[in-house]
Amino acid sequence: MKDWPLYEVFIRSKAGLHHRHVGSLHAADDTMAIEHARDVYCRRNEGVSIWVVKSDDIVANDPAESDALFNPAENKVYRHPTFYDLPDNVKHM
Amino acid sequence: MNKDLHNYIIQLGDNSLILGHRISEWCGHGPVLEQDIALTNIALDHVGQARMYYQLAATMEPGKTEDDYAYLRTVTEYKNLLLLEQENKDFGYTIARSFYYDQFHLLILRVLKSCGNKDLSEIAAQAYKEVSYHCRFSSDWVKRLGDGTEESHRRIQRALDEFFPYTAEFFAPSEADNYMAGKYGVDLSKLSSQWSVIVENIVREATLTMPTTPYPQLGGKQGRHSEKLGFILTELQYMQRTYPNSTW
Numbered sequence: 001m002k003d004w005p006l007y008e009v010f011i012r013s014k015a016g017l018h019h020r021h022v023g024s025l026h027a028a029d030d031t032m033a034i035e036h037a038r039d040v041y042c043r044r045n046e047g048v049s050i051w052v053v054k055s056d057d058i059v060a061n062d063p064a065e066s067d068a069l070f071n072p073a074e075n076k077v078y079r080h081p082t083f084y085d086l087p088d089n090v091k092h093m
Numbered sequence: 094m095n096k097d098l099h100n101y102i103i104q105l106g107d108n109s110l111i112l113g114h115r116i117s118e119w120c121g122h123g124p125v126l127e128q129d130i131a132l133t134n135i136a137l138d139h140v141g142q143a144r145m146y147y148q149l150a151a152t153m154e155p156g157k158t159e160d161d162y163a164y165l166r167t168v169t170e171y172k173n174l175l176l177l178e179q180e181n182k183d184f185g186y187t188i189a190r191s192f193y194y195d196q197f198h199l200l201i202l203r204v205l206k207s208c209g210n211k212d213l214s215e216i217a218a219q220a221y222k223e224v225s226y227h228c229r230f231s232s233d234w235v236k237r238l239g240d241g242t243e244e245s246h247r248r249i250q251r252a253l254d255e256f257f258p259y260t261a262e263f264f265a266p267s268e269a270d271n272y273m274a275g276k277y278g279v280d281l282s283k284l285s286s287q288w289s290v291i292v293e294n295i296v297r298e299a300t301l302t303m304p305t306t307p308y309p310q311l312g313g314k315q316g317r318h319s320e321k322l323g324f325i326l327t328e329l330q331y332m333q334r335t336y337p338n339s340t341w
Binding site: 004025026027028031032035036039040043 | 229
């Protein structure tokens with residue numbers, strides 16, 4: 001059981017919302033991963049839908065490249081749509 | 094008080110409580126963290142079901158509460174199936190015990206869900222959802238162990254063989270069972286062949302062999318238990334026996 005692969009778990013808390021990453025777990029295969037996710041992460045009514053994906057299948061950026069990837073966005077305030085006048089009766093913007 | 098109906102509800106409650114207690118013994122000892130939590134969830138389902146049955150039984154018997162049934166009855170007053178008091182031993186035995194019972198439990202609940210007794214059918218409808226998952230859990234593991242390694246195959250087969258004689262009690266009617274068959278159509282003899290087909294299919298799929306035995310183990314429903322139940326009750330009832338009437 002020590003060589004069971006690691007899975008990442010995503011839970012949709014209710015219909016209409018997106019799946020959120022909630023944690024990870026070990027399982028022998030995809031079916032067991034769903035069952036483990038149900039048992040470990042949905043015990044207190046947390047969700048209505050589960051996604052699991054093998055951690056190995058997630059492609060992540062190299063943290064060493066963070067400066068190149070994220071730093072250039074820091075001083076480009078004009079990319080935020082904050083320069084518009086919103087009518088008063090528009091809510092939730 | 095309708096004694097037969099009351100006894101029947103106690104039978105259901107005792108099955109849930111004793112199996113729930115046995116499975117709860119895995120808490121903190123599961124083979125991996127995920128299974129530890131899964132087993133504990135299932136144990137809690139059973140204990141929750143036991144409470145519903147005991148609460149219902151208490152409404153029929155003036156002056157009683159659910160706790161009286163759980164904490165203040167002796168071994169011979171318990172009516173659970175003998176299979177359910179058997180020890181966990183290893184993961185294979187635990188799975189085999191649950192597998193046999195879960196499949197029977199689901200069949201019983203399916204009938205109770207639509208029986209003419211409103212109180213029982215409400216409890217059964219709730220329990221049915223939980224037990225559907227129990228069936229999935231235990232039958233998946235029978236297949237995984239049977240179709241797994243040489244050792245897991247050998248050990249789940251041994252557990253199935255050893256516990257099989259206790260399954261005869263599922264279908265050996267007590268007086269309370271006979272009352273339920275006559276009054277509400279909960280007929281055990283009809284469920285027996287359904288159970289055999291379901292169980293045999295899963296056992297075959299798991300590349301295992303269906304046990305046969307001419308020596309059924311009976312008596313739990315009548316209060317004739319193995320010494321193992323005494324050990325369970327000693328632990329389960331310790332607080333209430335040592336500090337009578339103590340509350341949370």
